[in-house]
Amino acid sequence: MFLILAALALLLLSGLGALGLSAFSRKAACLAVAGIVLACLLGAVPVLRFFLNGQEVSFSLALHIPYAAFSVALDGLTAFFLLPILVLSALAAIYGLEYMESWVDKKSVGVSWFFFNLLIASMIVVVIARNAVLFLLAWEVMSVASYFLVTFEDERKEVQKAGMIYLAAMQMGTAFLLALFISLGQTSGSMNFDHFRDVSGHLASVIFVLAVIGFGVKAGFVPFHVWLPEAHPAAPSHVSALMSGVMIKMGIYGLMRILIFLGPPPVWWGGLLIAIGIVSGILGILFALAQQDLKRLLAYSSVENIGIIALGLGVGLLGMSAGIPIIAVLGWTGALWHVLNHACFKGLLFLGAGAVVHETGTREIDRLGGLLKKMPWTGGCFLTAAAAICGLPPLNGFIGEFLIYFAAFNGVAQESRVFLFSLGVMASLAMIGVLAVACFTKVFGTVFLGEPRTEYGLKAQEIKGLMLAPLLILAAGCAAIGVLSPLLVPIFSRVLPEVTGLSADIVQENLRRATGPMVFISASGAGIVLLGGMIAFFRRNLLKGRKVERSLTWDCGYAAPSPRMQYTASSFAQPLTGFFGALIRTRRQIVRPQGIFPKEASLATRTPDIFEQRFYRPVFERIYHAVLKLRFFQHGRLQFYILYILIALLALLIWKLK
Amino acid sequence: MSSGIDSVLMGIILMNLWLVATSRISACIKIVAFQGILVAFLPFVAHASSVTVETSLFVLATVALKGFIFPWLLFRALREANVRREVEPFIGYPVSMVFCVFIFLISMWLGARLPMPRPVFSALVVPVSFATILIGFFIIISRTKALTQVLGYLVIENGIYVFGMALLVEQPVLVELAILLDVFVAVFVMGIAIFHISREFDHIDTHHLSQLRDWTAPKEEVRP
Numbered sequence: 055m056f057l058i059l060a061a062l063a064l065l066l067l068s069g070l071g072a073l074g075l076s077a078f079s080r081k082a083a084c085l086a087v088a089g090i091v092l093a094c095l096l097g098a099v100p101v102l103r104f105f106l107n108g109q110e111v112s113f114s115l116a117l118h119i120p121y122a123a124f125s126v127a128l129d130g131l132t133a134f135f136l137l138p139i140l141v142l143s144a145l146a147a148i149y150g151l152e153y154m155e156s157w158v159d160k161k162s163v164g165v166s167w168f169f170f171n172l173l174i175a176s177m178i179v180v181v182i183a184r185n186a187v188l189f190l191l192a193w194e195v196m197s198v199a200s201y202f203l204v205t206f207e208d209e210r211k212e213v214q215k216a217g218m219i220y221l222a223a224m225q226m227g228t229a230f231l232l233a234l235f236i237s238l239g240q241t242s243g244s245m246n247f248d249h250f251r252d253v254s255g256h257l258a259s260v261i262f263v264l265a266v267i268g269f270g271v272k273a274g275f276v277p278f279h280v281w282l283p284e285a286h287p288a289a290p291s292h293v294s295a296l297m298s299g300v301m302i303k304m305g306i307y308g309l310m311r312i313l314i315f316l317g318p319p320p321v322w323w324g325g326l327l328i329a330i331g332i333v334s335g336i337l338g339i340l341f342a343l344a345q346q347d348l349k350r351l352l353a354y355s356s357v358e359n360i361g362i363i364a365l366g367l368g369v370g371l372l373g374m375s376a377g378i379p380i381i382a383v384l385g386w387t388g389a390l391w392h393v394l395n396h397a398c399f400k401g402l403l404f405l406g407a408g409a410v411v412h413e414t415g416t417r418e419i420d421r422l423g424g425l426l427k428k429m430p431w432t433g434g435c436f437l438t439a440a441a442a443i444c445g446l447p448p449l450n451g452f453i454g455e456f457l458i459y460f461a462a463f464n465g466v467a468q469e470s471r472v473f474l475f476s477l478g479v480m481a482s483l484a485m486i487g488v489l490a491v492a493c494f495t496k497v498f499g500t501v502f503l504g505e506p507r508t509e510y511g512l513k514a515q516e517i518k519g520l521m522l523a524p525l526l527i528l529a530a531g532c533a534a535i536g537v538l539s540p541l542l543v544p545i546f547s548r549v550l551p552e553v554t555g556l557s558a559d560i561v562q563e564n565l566r567r568a569t570g571p572m573v574f575i576s577a578s579g580a581g582i583v584l585l586g587g588m589i590a591f592f593r594r595n596l597l598k599g600r601k602v603e604r605s606l607t608w609d610c611g612y613a614a615p616s617p618r619m620q621y622t623a624s625s626f627a628q629p630l631t632g633f634f635g636a637l638i639r640t641r642r643q644i645v646r647p648q649g650i651f652p653k654e655a656s657l658a659t660r661t662p663d664i665f666e667q668r669f670y671r672p673v674f675e676r677i678y679h680a681v682l683k684l685r686f687f688q689h690g691r692l693q694f695y696i697l698y699i700l701i702a703l704l705a706l707l708i709w710k711l712k
Numbered sequence: 713m714s715s716g717i718d719s720v721l722m723g724i725i726l727m728n729l730w731l732v733a734t735s736r737i738s739a740c741i742k743i744v745a746f747q748g749i750l751v752a753f754l755p756f757v758a759h760a761s762s763v764t765v766e767t768s769l770f771v772l773a774t775v776a777l778k779g780f781i782f783p784w785l786l787f788r789a790l791r792e793a794n795v796r797r798e799v800e801p802f803i804g805y806p807v808s809m810v811f812c813v814f815i816f817l818i819s820m821w822l823g824a825r826l827p828m829p830r831p832v833f834s835a836l837v838v839p840v841s842f843a844t845i846l847i848g849f850f851i852i853i854s855r856t857k858a859l860t861q862v863l864g865y866l867v868i869e870n871g872i873y874v875f876g877m878a879l880l881v882e883q884p885v886l887v888e889l890a891i892l893l894d895v896f897v898a899v900f901v902m903g904i905a906i907f908h909i910s911r912e913f914d915h916i917d918t919h920h921l922s923q924l925r926d927w928t929a930p931k932e933e934v935r936p
Contacts, residue, residue: 693802693853700849704818711825 055113061097062175064089069171076164086167087147094144104133105545121245122187130549135181135307138397142299143174145524149405150292152521166206173199180304186235186245197224204289216288223281227271234264254317262323265312273305276334277665279357286353291408298356299401303393319375327368328475332482335361339489340638344631344661348407348417359396363389365479366458376472381461382554383564387546388457395450399439402528406436413514419500419623421510426502428514433502435525440494442532445487448579450535500623507617537579540572624659717757721840723750728847732808737797741786744863748778751870754877758833782899789903803854812847819843837878844871858906869895
């Protein structure tokens with residue numbers, strides 16, 4: 055525990071140092087990044103120690119805040135979530151050092167680094183906290199720190215708007231969490247987590263729903279996802295990588311932590327999570343497919359992946375309520391595995407997208423093209439992550455989804471309700487997978503293949519050294535988690551007994567049943583890699599001594615090829631977005647060509663979020679107009695304000711004494 | 713003995729009434745100063761048998777601050793701000809008087825109802841302190857100039873002082889010292905602020921301060 059606390063102290067100190075040095079942006083950035091990397095290394099020691107010999111540690115310190123105590127501990131769930139936090143934070147920080155270079159002379163980068171350190175520290179405290187007040191404090195610091203990171207370019211209107219949406223969403227989520235912890239605390243008489251055990255009955259259901267909403271806002275469950283597509287494009291890329299890769303998983307962590315406190319789940323809990331998972335997964339990837347902004351697309355894809363995690367959780371809960379250990383174990387393992395995977399490949403995708411934005415200066419997919427020739431390493435890493443996120447073997451994305459499939463297959467043989475839900479899970483997972491392939495084919499094809507569509511990509515160069523290294527490490531991670539998956543199974547046998555309430559033996563026995571197929575998968579994965587290597591080797595051999603020359607991409611029979619002849623991202627996605635038009639409501643503006651020699655014609659499509667357009671905006675506008683009437687009271691006259699206070703005081707006195 | 717206290721308390725109330733009926737700022741400052749001195753001597757009158765050196769020092773300090781230093785600061789501010797010497801109330805003088813009598817009646821009622829931890833040396837103490845606090849508020853609300861706001865603030869402080877006398881028979885000194893320090897700093901700061909406001913805006917009229925608010929009424933709501 056000492057090492058984690060030391061890491062926290064280091065993060066805060068280096069953050070403060072960066073704040074103090076904000077006049078010297080470069081030094082501030084170096085200090086902050088050095089602090090982060092060192093802190094992550096320090097923090098990783100107890101995590102690894104836990105996974106190697108199961109050593110749980112805890113630490114407690116009384117605080118003067120009522121009901122609060124600085125009680126922290128490291129158990130399976132905490133250690134598991136610390137893993138992506140520590141790794142991705144360090145990598146994103148190293149990447150950010152170079153990425154922020156272009157702002158060094160324009161803005162106070164030190165302040166941004168201070169909040170970056172604060173965000174990492176608060177995430178660590180969120181997962182180690184064992185007291186509700188401490189947890190909520192860290193949760194709020196996390197929201198506020200990330201708000202300031204999102205609004206880094208605060209001179210731009212859309213960034214301000216994104217920041218406001220983000221902050222409002224986070225505050226509303228926290229309101230639900232407050233209600234949740236107060237009701238938990240009232241039943242157990244303490245705000246410490248170890249007193250929360252085994253709440254049951256109606257109260258448990260109320261708490262579960264509060265947790266799904268409160269943590270769902272952070273995680274990005276549909277329909278609470280509206281902040282993601284706004285905040286992620288607005289934030290600097292290393293920040294979006296950290297937020298999407300790790301911070302939204304804090305919602306999943308919170309949900310899992312609360313589920314430990316609640317008694318055996320009724321069937322509908324699993325059903326609710328599965329329903330949320332299906333809706334989030336399918337709508338998330340459909341909206342991603344329709345986006346034209348690279349980072350907005352990745353944000354929607356995060357919604358989809360959170361949906362997959364919710365599916366896994368739902369299947370796990372279903373298995374727990376039906377009393378079938380294998381479904382419970384594999385569902386939870388799938389969800390946890392996908393948490394790890396998503397941190398890996400979504401972090402990589404955002405960093406890759408950041409590199410593209412950094413080099414070209416635009417996020418519009420339809421303006422880019424042909425970047426693979428100019429940025430081969432970035433392109434390769436991006437391709438790896440894209441393949442992984444689509445769930446293609448042998449990369450890591452496949453393993454997580456495979457486990458959820460495997461759990462659902464076990465559910466099909468069961469009684470009717472479990473059967474029905476399992477079938478739904480399999481069907482929707484399959485559909486999500488297909489749409490994800492379409493979506494990332496579109497992104498990679500448009501951005502990296504072909505020819506540059508506009509002048510934006512012409513001057514792009516490969517990113518260098520410190521900025522590229524995190525991408526390579528993450529890409530290697532994607533491949534390693536996929537190919538070496540059987541070796542990682544022991545990690546889960548340490549985490550699962552606590553969250554599922556099953557004994558360690560049952561967990562291990564059920565995990566073993568999945569290990570067999572996983573060995574097969576990694577063997578064939580290794581086979582594929584080997585085959586690829588052999589083909590490359592043969593190609594080199596065959597081409598040896600022959601002349602290899604590069605030519606135009608579009609050079610087969612066209613007299614005057616132009617980059618504008620290429621498929622655009624929108625046209626590539628059109629068959630699918632058209633098919634699901636009823637769900638995603640893409641808007642088009644067409645100026646049709648007219649006459650024999652048409653002069654001008656244009657087509658523009660835009661896909662706004664239906665939940666924002668149809669639900670949140672009207673509701674908030676109503677509220678705004680209702681509240682506007684109260685402006686009558688706020689006229690700026692000091693005298694009247696004091697009168698209000700006086701009237702309130704007198705009314706209270708008279709009410710009390712009457 | 714009791715009649716002595718009661719007459720001092722009645723004096724405080726009468727000064728409140730006098731204050732709201734006075735139109736010249738300089739006269740107002742003098743009235744508040746005089747009220748301050750009167751209030752400061754309350755410990756002597758109330759606990760004549762147990763006057764210690766500490767109490768005497770404290771009374772002396774209070775008299776010096778409220779009776780001389782505050783008026784001096786306020787007169788200086790008045791001179792430097794160079795404004796019209798009229799109070800310019802929102803609510804006219806006769807109506808203000810009626811309000812104050814009404815406030816006193818409410819305070820009597822409240823004072824009779826308010827449970828006290830121990831018997832109070834005079835039945836009038838609580839009503840008078842309440843009335844003084846509320847009238848201080850009333851002055852802040854009904855007068856426009858920044859200087860009169862400070863005067864209202866001082867009147868509130870006098871009311872709190874009287875209440876403190878009733879409540880803390882043994883050790884009012886410590887609490888009062890703290891409050892006195894607060895008030896001193898506040899008056900000092902307000903004196904400077906008033907000077908700066910008048911220099912920037914050519915007046916110390918607080919209701920023009922509403923121009924500083926951050927919200928302006930939308931002319932026509934733009935519906936997106």
